[in-house]
Structure formats: C-alpha cells, structure tokens
Amino acid sequence: MMKDKANKLFTDATKKLNEANKELFKPKEDLVTYMVCKNAQFAIENYLKGFLLQNGVNPAKYKTVESLYQQCIKLNKKFEEVDISDFYCKSNDIDSRYCNEVSKVSNCFDIADNLDTFLRREKIIS
DSSP, X not given: OHHHHHHHHHHHHHHHHHHHHHHHTXXXXXXXXXXXXXXXXXXXXXHHHHHHHHTTOOGGGOOSHHHHHHHXXXXXXXXXXXXXXXXXXXXXXXXXXXXXXXXXXXXXXXXXXHHHHHHHXXXXXX
C-alpha cells in the first residue's frame, strides 16, 4: 500500500516537473512564473514524500519541505547532494509570494530537476 502511494507521488512529481519545464521554454513574455513555481514546488514535495513512504515513513507529520528533506537525509545521507538552500519556501507552507521572479522560479525548477536526477541515479525511481 505504501509502495503504491509512493509510486503515485513519484509519477505525479515527474508530471509536474515536465509541466514546469514546458512552461520555462516559453518566450519570456508568455512565461507564467507562477505555473513554473507551483509545479516545481509540487514536484519537490512529492519526490520527498514518495521517498519517505517508500521507506515506511508517514510523511503527513512533516509540514515543510525542510522537514521532509531532513527526514530523507536521516534515511539516506546522499540526499545532502541535493542542495535546497535556494528553495525559498522550504521552511514555510508552500507559498506563492516567491513565485514572481524568473530567477527564483528557475532556482525552484532546478532543485526539482536535481531531485529527479538524484532519485533516478540512485535507482529510487526509473
């Protein structure tokens, strides 16, 4: 059951990451930074929750990306390779106030993409 939930979270995260990527490739005047931001945030959160579920940890009690990330590190030290320091929403509930500048949403997208790459390299997702 937990493995099925984890796989669904991974699938949803990958879908949202792809949607954010498509949005980033639009011309600057057509780019909706909010869409990139929300999709990247959703991907980050779901990748972390999926990893926790896959390892038998209920992610529901971890309310921020930072707390999810710290729990992932406890299970696998290699998570430290994924730098989330430029993720402006990591200590808050997911928030849109940081989603207005292209540089900030690019950071958010890069973190989601790095997380995806890390999980694939570690053979956690395929």
